[in-house]
Amino acid sequence: MSQRNLEALDVGAIREAFPILQREFNGEQLVYLDNAATTQTPDPVIDAMSDYYREYNANVHRGIHHLSQEASIAYEEAHDRVAEFIGASGGREEIVFTKNTTEAENLVAYAWGLNELGPGDEIVLTEMEHHASLVTWQQIGKRTGAEVKYIRIDDDGRLDMDHAADLITDDTAMVSAVHVSNTLGTINPVSDLVDIAHDHDALAFIDGAQAVPNRPVDVEAIDADFYAFSGHKMAGPTGIGALYGKKAVLEAMQPYLYGGDMITKVTYEESTWNDLPWKFEAGTPQIAEAVGLVAAIDYLEDIGMDRIEAHEQELARYAYEQLDAEPDVEIYGPEPGPDRGGLVGFNLEGVHAHDLASIMNDHAVAIRAGDHCTQPLHDKLGVAASARASFYVYNTTAEIDELAAAIDNARQLFA
Numbered sequence: 376m377s378q379r380n381l382e383a384l385d386v387g388a389i390r391e392a393f394p395i396l397q398r399e400f401n402g403e404q405l406v407y408l409d410n411a412a413t414t415q416t417p418d419p420v421i422d423a424m425s426d427y428y429r430e431y432n433a434n435v436h437r438g439i440h441h442l443s444q445e446a447s448i449a450y451e452e453a454h455d456r457v458a459e460f461i462g463a464s465g466g467r468e469e470i471v472f473t474k475n476t477t478e479a480e481n482l483v484a485y486a487w488g489l490n491e492l493g494p495g496d497e498i499v500l501t502e503m504e505h506h507a508s509l510v511t512w513q514q515i516g517k518r519t520g521a522e523v524k525y526i527r528i529d530d531d532g533r534l535d536m537d538h539a540a541d542l543i544t545d546d547t548a549m550v551s552a553v554h555v556s557n558t559l560g561t562i563n564p565v566s567d568l569v570d571i572a573h574d575h576d577a578l579a580f581i582d583g584a585q586a587v588p589n590r591p592v593d594v595e596a597i598d599a600d601f602y603a604f605s606g607h608k609m610a611g612p613t614g615i616g617a618l619y620g621k622k623a624v625l626e627a628m629q630p631y632l633y634g635g636d637m638i639t640k641v642t643y644e645e646s647t648w649n650d651l652p653w654k655f656e657a658g659t660p661q662i663a664e665a666v667g668l669v670a671a672i673d674y675l676e677d678i679g680m681d682r683i684e685a686h687e688q689e690l691a692r693y694a695y696e697q698l699d700a701e702p703d704v705e706i707y708g709p710e711p712g713p714d715r716g717g718l719v720g721f722n723l724e725g726v727h728a729h730d731l732a733s734i735m736n737d738h739a740v741a742i743r744a745g746d747h748c749t750q751p752l753h754d755k756l757g758v759a760a761s762a763r764a765s766f767y768v769y770n771t772t773a774e775i776d777e778l779a780a781a782i783d784n785a786r787q788l789f790a
C-alpha cells in the first residue's frame with residue numbers, strides 16, 4: 376500500500392460522502408480518474424438540490440408568494456457566495472451565472488467582442504487553450520476582422536513568457552488564457568499575463584475551469600477582467616457555471632441574451648436593461664443548480680482549498696513518478712512542482728489512447744482518451760489523442776497503483 380503524505384485529508388471519510396464511488400463494474404470497484412471532465416457529487420450537494428425541489432421550488436424574482444421569495448433569496452445569495460469564494464469584493468454584481476465555462480467565454484465574446492473588436496485589433500490566446508476559448512475567439516475574430524495570435528509553449532509545456540511579452544502589444548484588445556491546462560496540467564502565471572495585457576490597455580479573460588475546483592483562487596489578486604469556471608468540475612451540479620467580471624467592465628457591456636428578467640422597462644419600441652448581474656441572466660435561471668453550487672462551495676471550503684490543492688499535487692506527483700518510470704510511456708506537460716496541477720496526460724507507445732482507456736474500463740478504471748478539446752495542441756504535440764488521468768479530493772495513491780497495473784495489462788495485451 377502506497378498511501379503517503381496525505382494524512383492531511385481523511386480520504387476514507389471523504390469517499391463516504393460520494394455514493395457513486397461505491398459502484399462496481401464486472402465485480403471491480405470503480406476507480407474514477409476522469410475528474411478534469413466532471414467530478415462526482417457529494418451527498419450535501421445532492422441533498423441541497425433535493426431540499427430545494429421538496430421545499431421551495433418556484434420561479435425567482437417575480438413572485439409575491441412565500442416559495443418564490445425563498446427561491447429568490449437562495450438564488451440571489453448564491454451569487455454573493457460565489458463572489459466571496461473567488462475574492463470578488465463587488466459581490467453579486469460581479470457574478471453572472473452561466474451554463475458553464477463555455478457559455479461564459481461566449482457571453483464575453485458576443486457581448487464585448489462583437490461590439491468592441493474590428494480590423495487592426497488583436498486577440499491573444501495561448502497554444503494550450505481549450506476549444507471553449509479557442510473556437511469562440513477564432514470565430515469572433517473572423518466576424519470582426521480582429522486577428523487571433525497564440526503565445527507559444529516551450530518543450531516542457533510551459534508558456535513562453537518572452538513570446539507573450541512580444542506578442543501582446545498596443546494592438547491587443549483581449550488576452551484570453553487558461554489558468555490550468557486541462558491537457559498538460561500546466562499552471563500558468565496568469566497574473567503576469569494580466570499585467571502584460573493591462574500594460575497595453577487590453578482586457579484579460581482567464582479560464583479557471585481547471586483551477587477553481589482545486590486551489591484557492593483570488594480574482595482580484597490576479598486582477599483578471601473576466602474569470603470563468605464550471606460547477607460540475609468542483610463537486611457541484613451540471614448546468615451551472617459562473618462568469619466573474621469587473622463591475623465597470625460588465626456595466627459597459629451590452630447584454631448577451633435578451634428576454635425576461637434582464638430588462639427594467641419595455642415598450643413596443645424600446646427596452647432598458649436591468650442592474651448587474653441580472654442584465655446578463657435572461658429567462659428562468661438555474662435555481663436548483665445555484666443552490667447545489669453553494670453546497671459544493673461549502674463542502675470544499677469545509678475541507679479547505681489549500682488542503683485540496685496539496686492533495687491533488689501529491690497525487691499528480693505520485694502518478695507522474697509511476698508513469699515516468701516506464702520507458703514506453705510519454706507524459707505531456709511540466710514535471711511535478713508548483714506549476715503542475717492535478718492531472719497527467721500521457722500515451723503508451725504502440726497503444727492508441729482509446730484502446731488504453733477501453734482496457735482500463737474493463738478494470739473499472741475510468742480515464743479520458745481523446746483530444747480533450749485541445750486539437751491544435753495535440754497537433755503541436757504530434758499526436759492525435761492522449762490518455763488523461765485526473766484527480767480529486769476522493770482519489771488515493773492506491774487508485775493510481777491500479778492505473779499503473781491497468782497500463783501494464785494493456786502493454787501485455789498489445790505486445
Ligand SMILES: Cc1ncc(COP(=O)(O)O)c(C=O)c1O
Nearest residue numbers: 475476477505507557582584605
Ligand atoms: C480548461 C477548460 N476550459 C473550459 C472547459 C469547458 O468547460 P465546460 O464544458 O464546463 O464549459 C473545460 C472542460 O473540460 C476545460 O478543461
